[in-house]
Amino acid sequence: GNSVTQMEGPVTLSEEAFLTINCTYTATGYPSLFWYVQYPGEGLQLLLKATKADDKGSNKGFEATYRKETTSFHLEKGSVQVSDSAVYFCALRGSGGSNYKLTFGKGTLLTVNP
């Protein structure tokens, strides 16, 4: 079945530092890949997505590139802000039948200090 592995947290950074959160996946076929963010006490918000190999998703300064050769979708941001403090989830969604569900990684807690 499909699976997602993301780096263990927590991650603590100073404001304006560079962020990388690693994510690798196992899936058959050509899944779509997503990053979601969850702020305290809230549901999940879509951060960015990519639906085919070499696609780059980007939003709010965050980027991730769909790398089929390394089965990876690492999240990066050049300069984090205190407001980026949240839990980040990498997820994939397959195609057809039972693969339509989202499979999530365990989440990475990011804390950004001023």
Added chain:
Amino acid sequence: KAGVTQTPRYLIKTRGQQVTLSCSPISGHRSVSWYQQTPGQGLQFLFEYFSETQRNKGNFPGRFSGRQFSNSRSEMNVSTLELGDSALYLCASSLEVAGGQGDTQYFGPGTRLTVL
């Protein structure tokens, strides 16, 4: 366009009771999925409904059930509640087109269920 709404936002129940949670998808979205989020197990897929039919089901006991109405609104029911059912229950909707892939799921704020 209004987002996914879930009611109630918070629930406290006791063991053995049953509970019904409601989800209204984004207007025009035909697929509704439910997920359970706990600190120990993370985010786990419960089931997905599309055009009033359950299309996918996760690995949860039969105490967990759901349905979807003709207006795409969905409910999930948990019977005979156990302490371990305490969790954040998230609903997500997506547009879905026939043969499409990667339709984005948009999440509601969740219902926080506490079982005492």
